[in-house]
Amino acid sequence: MENFDPVAAWAGVLRTHAAVLPKLERALAPTGLPLTWYDVLLVTNAAPERRLRMTELGRRAVVSRERVSRVVSELERAGLVERQPNPDDKRSSYAAITTEGRRRLRAAAPIYLAAVREHYLAHLTADEVRVVADALGKVVQAEEA
Template identity: 35%
Template sequence: MSLVSDHTDPSAPVRWLDADEQQAWRGIIRGTRHLIARIDSDLKPLGLSGEDYALLVALAEADDGRLRMAELAETSAQSRSRLSHHVGRLEKRGLVVRESCQEDRRGQWAMLTPEGQDLLASAAPHHVAGVREHLIDHLTREELVMLGRVFGRLNTVEPDCT
C-alpha cells in the first residue's frame, strides 16, 4: 500500500497539519462518526439505518419517486456496486423496486414502493427529532449556516470520490 495519493507530488515536502488543523480534522472525524452512530441508533427501532433513510428520502424527493441507479449512487456518495447491494437489501424488504430503463437498456431505475413511502412517512418525524437533538439544538444559527456552507463546498471539491 502506497502512502502517496494521486493528489500528492511525491517530490513535494509533506504539508503536515498544525495543531489547529489537527484539532479541527480530528473533531470533524469524531463528530461525524458520533452523529452518524446516534442517527443510526435512533432509526434502528424502525428497521432503518441512516443510509437507508437517506436513500428513501432521495427517491421520495425525485420526480415520480424514482432515480437512475447512477444518479442515486452520486446522490448518496456510494459506489455503484455498494449502492446495488444496498438497494438489493431494501428491495428484499419491499421498500424499493428496480426497473429496466426503456431509454437505455443498460440502465436501471430505483423506485420507492408504497411500503417504502409509508415507512419513510412514519420515520421522518422521528428522524427530524433526532437531527434536532443531536445536531441542530447544539449550534447557533450562525454556526449552522457556516457548517452548511463548509460541507456544501466540500461536496463540490471531489464529486466523484466513490
C-alpha cells in the first residue's frame, strides 16, 4: 500500500465516469430519454408530491445547477415535466413530473438499471460496491454540506 498513488483513486472515478456514461446514454437512446432527462425525471419523481423547487432540483440532480433549468425547459416542451408557481415564494417555481413523464420513466427504468448492472456493477463484488458507495457517499456528504 505504501506505493499507492492517492490521486489514482480520483483518476479512477473520472475514467469510470468517462467509460460508463456513454454506454448508459446509448442504452437509453431507444427510449427517447437522454441521460440528463432520465436523471431529472428520477429525482423529481422521488420527491414529495413528485415535485421540487428548481433550486432543490439543482442540488439533487446530477445535472449541473447551471443546466438544470435548460433540461427542465426541454422536459416541459416534451410534456414530461411542468413548472408550477410556488405560492409561498413568487420568485421561485416547482418542477413537477407529469403523468406522461412518470410513464416514460417507468418504461426506461429497466433499461437504465440493466445498463448500470452490465457496465458498472458486473465488474465489482458486493463488498466492493459497498466500499465504493460508502467512500463516495462521505465525499458527497462533506461537499454538499
